[in-house]
Amino acid sequence: MAKRRKVANPLALAVLAGLLREPMHPYELGRQLMESGKDRHIKYNRGSLYMVVEQLRKAGFVTERESVRDTQRPERTVYAITDEGRAELHDWMRELVALPRAEYPQFGVALSLLGALEPAEAADLLGRRVEALEAEADKVRADVKDAVDHGVARVLLAEEEYRLALLDAERRFVARLAKSLRHPDHIRISPELIHPGPG
Incomplete structure (x- = not known):
């Protein structure tokens, strides 16, 4: 049976997987989703991406690593995955890979x-x-x-x-x-x- 998740949006799973590689700003996460073609399966826009990152932060799955400012752009917050986030990612992935679920195409x-x-x-x-x-x-x-x-x-x-x-x-x-x-x-x-x- 599917587990009830604190943040159940599939975009959250993609964010956790992206941050598993390295800490990033949400804009960079979105760019990588598009470049890898994962945006075919995970619907999002800039607003929803920032909203999911904030939900993950409140759940304790990601944390603010640093704020970066350069002359060209406003201050940007870089996020990193926490130990709880890493455990959530692996648990969620194991569930999705092993257990068939009803989908509604x-x-x-x-x-x-x-x-x-x-x-x-x-x-x-x-x-x-x-x-x-x-x-x-x-x-x-x-x-x-x-x-x-x-x-x-x-x-x-x-x-x-x-x-x-x-x-x-x-x-x-x-x-x-x-x-x-x-x-x-x-x-x-x-x-x-x-x-x-x-x-």
């Missing part, structure tokens, strides 16, 4: 209400989705190849491998669903739904 909502569309229109729209998924998967494959060619360690590409696996699985599912809507007399339940394959 928008496509799941669309599938649950698919009957609102005529079958032919739904099939055409699903066909367009297949094309978009294929294009996105091709881009991910190219990005992964480029990263591997530049010596990036595989563990740092796990997020992209997972994304690619989801895209491929969704593409197969959507193509099969579109086909069944075009040929309703050939509808059959996917065997994987009843008898899952080996893990």
Whole structure:
């Protein structure tokens, strides 16, 4: 069962992970989230980032390390992770990696209400989705190849491998669903739904 967190926003987890590497100013944390592509999974803006840092400070997970002032910018506060923050990060990560949780993607909502569309229109729209998924998967494959060619360690590409696996699985599912809507007399339940394959 998921543990109740003092600061439950996924952005807090990203902040703790960033500060695990080194003390930083929130602006620098935000820049690193964007450069690493993690902003695809963690929604934030400048205001929410500062708010989460303050919540983490109040919870005792981060602390003000120093204030830095240079001639170009106003005073900036650099934050560091505390021992409590490090323990929270590791505990939260272990939970997220080990325990599946219910997630609510928008496509799941669309599938649950698919009957609102005529079958032919739904099939055409699903066909367009297949094309978009294929294009996105091709881009991910190219990005992964480029990263591997530049010596990036595989563990740092796990997020992209997972994304690619989801895209491929969704593409197969959507193509099969579109086909069944075009040929309703050939509808059959996917065997994987009843008898899952080996893990």
